[in-house]
Amino acid sequence: MIIVIKSGTPSVEINRLSQEISSVWGITPEIVPGKHKVIIGLIGDTATLDPHRIQELSPCIEQVLKIEKDYKRVSREYRHGQASEVAVPTPNGVVYFGEHHPVVLIAGPCAVESEAAIVSTAKRIKAAGGSLLRGGAYKPRTSPYAFQGHGESALEMLAIAREASGLGIITEVMDTADVSRVAKVADIIQVGARNMQNFSLLKKVGAQDKPVLLKRGPSATIDEWLMAAEYIVAAGNPNVILCERGIRTFDRQYTRNLLDLSAVPVLRSLTHLPIAIDPSHGTGKSQLVPTMAKAAMAVGADSLMIEVHPNPAKALSDGPQSLTPDQFEALSKELEMVGKVLNRWPQPVAALV
Known part of the structure; x- marks a missing residue:
């Protein structure tokens, strides 16, 4: 699962959101800076997580997407379609x-x-x-x-x-x-x-x-x-x-x-x-x-x-x-x-x- 953050969101709000997700669900989020947007990756047992509930955590969240593939971190979706270098x-x-x-x-x-x-x-x-x-x-x-x-x-x-x-x-x-x-x-x-x-x-x-x-x-x-x-x-x-x-x-x-x-x-x-x-x-x-x-x-x-x-x-x-x-x-x-x-x-x- 990935959380796409709206452009221009302050880093302090991204860090706050990341910490809240960690404390509420016990999952360690990974903040992935992209060329245009920041993404927060949620790796682990996310099957029971409700995307709508996550969306309500902050107005800075643009979109919450589930990654269906078994490989999560290396998938194109994990970086919201962006290539890595x-x-x-x-x-x-x-x-x-x-x-x-x-x-x-x-x-x-x-x-x-x-x-x-x-x-x-x-x-x-x-x-x-x-x-x-x-x-x-x-x-x-x-x-x-x-x-x-x-x-x-x-x-x-x-x-x-x-x-x-x-x-x-x-x-x-x-x-x-x-x-x-x-x-x-x-x-x-x-x-x-x-x-x-x-x-x-x-x-x-x-x-x-x-x-x-x-x-x-x-x-x-x-x-x-x-x-x-x-x-x-x-x-x-x-x-x-x-x-x-x-x-x-x-x-x-x-x-x-x-x-x-x-x-x-x-x-x-x-x-x-x-x-x-x-x-x-x-x-x-x-x-x-x-x-x-x-x-x-x-x-x-x-x-x-x-x-x-x-x-x-x-x-x-x-x-x-x-x-x-x-x-x-x-x-x-x-x-x-x-x-x-x-x-x-x-x-x-x-x-x-």
């Missing part, structure tokens, strides 16, 4: 994710392999217009014999690359025990597709204040994905970015997954959270990444996550879906043209020196 401080300034901001480019290797490689790749990504560097320190792999990442030493390499390039860092956490360690380095913590419904992990990342990028599970419905996001927000962290990375399908011959671009407009109608697209995992083939990246921008994605490796043929993981730095630079220039048409590009892509 996620602000990410980086060495190069604050990066904003959201439908009213330029598209954010995230790029880097699937896994951090060496200090020299991650630093050189980060510099190329920055020069080509990227804002954040992705790189796995801890890697969930289908086979127990596949490369699992360098762990804590990879986090140290990411910190060095952050210092050298000015890019923000996004890396995945797999275990609740590693959340605080990853949060010391990462500007965004990634919850991978295989952990989308690891509810203990969702609660843990929700209890810390770094933004969270939540990837869709390979067999997850959109409602299940949004409920996973609700776990994070309900634990106290409102800064969640949803990332579509392809879902499992019956045809694995031509693409690794089925990249569900229709999820973008669907999510836009259901949630206020920013939406990212990962065309690298979504297709599994580097030659398909540029086309799907441009298509993702066309349908309204707020961010793109693209795998870039200095030598994909020798990559320790996901080489076939990785672009070279030169290919990423060429793609960035194409994305710039699309972004300018859509009025969602920050500035001309810097030329490499």
Whole structure:
């Protein structure tokens, strides 16, 4: 249930109303400042609450609405149709994710392999217009014999690359025990597709204040994905970015997954959270990444996550879906043209020196 407050209502009256609701019904209201109006969200057992009785509490109440969906805080209704934004401080300034901001480019290797490689790749990504560097320190792999990442030493390499390039860092956490360690380095913590419904992990990342990028599970419905996001927000962290990375399908011959671009407009109608697209995992083939990246921008994605490796043929993981730095630079220039048409590009892509 949400209470829409009339424009111009003094904050003292909003706080008084919030306290009265808490004392009368024992529910902790959440005051959500919006671009045009303030909303008070009522989370919990609101089934027996009478909207008319709430309306009578104050003349500053414009409307009382019930949220029918199981996911409350992440629903579009919770913000009265307004989109939210996620602000990410980086060495190069604050990066904003959201439908009213330029598209954010995230790029880097699937896994951090060496200090020299991650630093050189980060510099190329920055020069080509990227804002954040992705790189796995801890890697969930289908086979127990596949490369699992360098762990804590990879986090140290990411910190060095952050210092050298000015890019923000996004890396995945797999275990609740590693959340605080990853949060010391990462500007965004990634919850991978295989952990989308690891509810203990969702609660843990929700209890810390770094933004969270939540990837869709390979067999997850959109409602299940949004409920996973609700776990994070309900634990106290409102800064969640949803990332579509392809879902499992019956045809694995031509693409690794089925990249569900229709999820973008669907999510836009259901949630206020920013939406990212990962065309690298979504297709599994580097030659398909540029086309799907441009298509993702066309349908309204707020961010793109693209795998870039200095030598994909020798990559320790996901080489076939990785672009070279030169290919990423060429793609960035194409994305710039699309972004300018859509009025969602920050500035001309810097030329490499």
